[in-house]
Amino acid sequence: MKVPHAHQEVMLQVAGLDLELEALSSHLAELQTGAHLDALRTNLFAASSRMLEQQTQLENLQQELRKLEADIELVDKRIELDKQRLSSTSSSKDAEGISSELRSLTARKSNLEDQELEIMEKVEQVAALVEAESETRTSLSIExxxxxxxxxxxxxxxxxxxxxxxxxRAAKFSILTEEAAALFTKKASRGIPVAALKGRDCDACxxxxxxxxxxxxxxxxADEIATCPNCQAILVR
Known part of the structure; x- marks a missing residue:
């Protein structure tokens, strides 16, 4: 089959562009999966999960702290009321009962305040963890x-x-004659259609x-097609 040597060179260029397109398309498909971002997404999800757990723990502690504060307030009111009763009573029996209750209330208040202090320390610790995790999450989100x-x-x-x-590629392919284009397409369906002859070696196989x-x-x-006897690619000399 006769094909001008210049057109054989064009066929070689088109084959090179096809290889380039294959590589570029493969790279594009790989990028579009975003697989290389999976580690970042995993780290961000883990940080978000940890922060959510810590926020829940913090909210529970704060709720417990509010309950303790309310209990202490009730005890304070009861102590104040008993002190008023004690100062106004003239009965020694009543005074003894009120004094006993005051001692119990004072002990109760001390116990509640110890619990309050313990919870406040936990709140401070967990709040610091939440803040640190929030900063980590923000950093990962930005990244x-x-x-x-x-x-x-x-x-x-x-x-x-x-x-x-x-x-x-389309511009170069349009230069080819109908017969040359058909031959190129047929050979491309089976492998590398065109290759250069480098020394005695076929650059395709x-x-x-x-x-x-x-x-x-x-x-x-020069104006006739020569093919590689091993892979049947058109050899451009």
């Missing part, structure tokens, strides 16, 4: 957002590159030609 923005930019650039290469095969290829007129 993930930056990574996602960078990924979107890379995808846009790569998609643009693919579009440019496709346009270049990377297998060296025998002496007789090499002589046949070299003897083929």
């Amino acid at each position: 993930l957002a930056d990574a996602e923005a960078a990924l979107a930019g890379d995808i846009t650039k790569l998609a643009s590159k693919i579009s440019i290469v496709k346009t270049d 990377r297998i060296g030609l025998t002496s007789s095969a090499y002589e046949d290829v070299i003897a083929t007129p």
